[in-house]
C-alpha cells in the first residue's frame with residue numbers, strides 16, 4: 001500500500017506540538033512495518049538550518065497558482081536514514097523561511113491562507129508531475145485540509161490520483177484555519193463550494209471544513225474526542241457537519257515514539273532508569289531541582305507542567321492553583337511558550353509567589369525531557385484535550401499525571417491507578433485530585449506501585465499504526481464499492 005502522510009510539521013524536522021510527534025512517529029512506524037510510505041512537509045527555515053546537509057535539492061520546480069499570482073514550489077527530498085528519498089520538502093523561501101511555523105506570540109502570520117493553500121496544492125502537483133499513484137492520502141489538520149476537497153474538484157482528473165482515498169485526521173478542532181471570504185480566490189476553489197455544505201462558515205472560508213466535507217474518511221485522535229467533537233460543547237461550530245458524516249468518523253488514540261521517549265536510553269538525560277531500577281529518576285529529580293534553583297531538599301512532590309500556553313491547556317486554572325500547591329508543600333516547574341497573555345499571567349503569579357516556582361518560557365526539548373524524568377507529578381489541567389501526548393510521555397517516565405478528565409485523557413489515564421483525574425473544570429476539583437496525589441505520594445509503597453503501573457502502560461506507535469492500516473484498508477474497500 002502506498003501511503004502519503006501530509007502535515008505542516010513532523011519530528012524530527014519541525015515541531016510546535018503533538019501533531020509533529022504523531023505524524024513523525026506514524027511515518028517511522030509505517031517504514032518499520034515496511035509499508036511504502038512517504039511524507040510531505042514544508043521546508044522551513046529551522047528545517048534547513050538543522051537538516052539542510054541531509055536534504056537534497058531535486059531540481060524540480062513547479063508553478064503554483066495562488067489567486068492571481070504564481071508562486072514557485074521547489075522540491076527537496078530526504079530520508080530517515082534509509083536509501084529511499086521518501087520525504088518531500090515543499091520549498092518556498094517567502095512562505096516558509098521565517099522564524100516561526102505559524103506566527104509569533106503576537107498572532108498568526110496574516111498570509112497563512114496563502115502559505116497552506118500553496119503547500120496543499122504543491123503536494124498534489126508533485127503527485128501529478130511525478131505520476132505517483134498513491135493509495136492513501138492522509139492529511140492532518142487544517143493546514144492540509146484543502147487537499148481532500150481539491151482531490152474531488154480541481155485535481156479530480158489527475159490519473160495518478162484517480163484511485164486515491166483521502167483521509168483527514170483532526171488533531172484539534174479548535175484550530176480550523178478560518179479566513180475572510182477573499183481567501184476563496186486564493187484557494188482557487190470557486191464559488192460553487194462557498195456554501196454551508198462546502199467550506200463556507202458564517203461568511204468565512206474554513207479550511208478544516210474542506211477536509212471534513214471532502215475526505216473519504218475522518219479520523220480523530222481518541223475515541224472520546226471523536227464523540228465530543230459531535231457535540232456543541234466541543235465541536236467549535238463544526239459539530240453539525242460532523243454529525244452529518246456520522247459513521248465516517250473514527251477515533252484512534254495517538255501513539256508515542258518509544259525510542260525517543262525512553263528513560264533508559266534518553267540522550268537528553270545524564271541519568272537513566274527503568275521500571276525495575278528507579279535510582280536514575282531520583283538523580284534526574286535532583287538535577288532538575290538544582291538547574292531550576294528550587295528547594296534542593298524538597299520533601300513534597302515536584303510538579304511540572306509542559307505545554308503550549310493557550311486557552312486549551314487550562315492555564316487560568318494552573319495560575320489559580322499555584323499558590324495552593326506551593327502552600328501544600330509542592331515545588332513547580334512550568335515549561336511553556338505561547339500567548340503573551342498567559343506568559344504575563346504566569347509572570348505575575350511568580351512575582352507574588354514566595355518561591356518554589358520555576359517558569360521557563362522557551363520551547364526547549366532537552367529541558368522538557370529532564371522535567372518529564374525528574375518530576376513526581378505531571379499537571380495537565382486542559383480545558384479540552386483531543387488526545388494529549390504529555391500525559392503518555394509522563395507515564396512512560398514514571399511521572400504521575402494529575403489531569404482533567406476530558407477527550408484523550410479519559411482514554412489513557414486510569415484514575416487512582418496510573419494517575420489522578422478531576423471531573424469538573426474548576427480549581428477546587430483540581431486541588432481535590434492533587435490532594436489525593438499528595439496523600440499517595442507520602443506513602444512510599446503506594447506511590448511506587450503507581451509509578452510501576454504508569455510505566456507498565458503501552459502507548460507505543462505500533463498499535464496506533466496498525467489501527468491506521470486497518471482504517472486505510474477499510475476506506476479503500478468502501479471506495480471500491482461506491
Ligand code: ADP
Nearest residue numbers: 017018307308336362363364365368388389390
Ligand atoms: P498539543 O499538540 O496540543 O500542543 P500534546 O500534549 O499533544 O499537546 O503534545 C505536546 C508536545 O509538545 C509534547 O511532546 C510536549 O512535550 C511538547 N512541548 C510542548 N511545549 C513544549 C516546550 N515549551 N518545550 C518543549 N516541548 C514542549
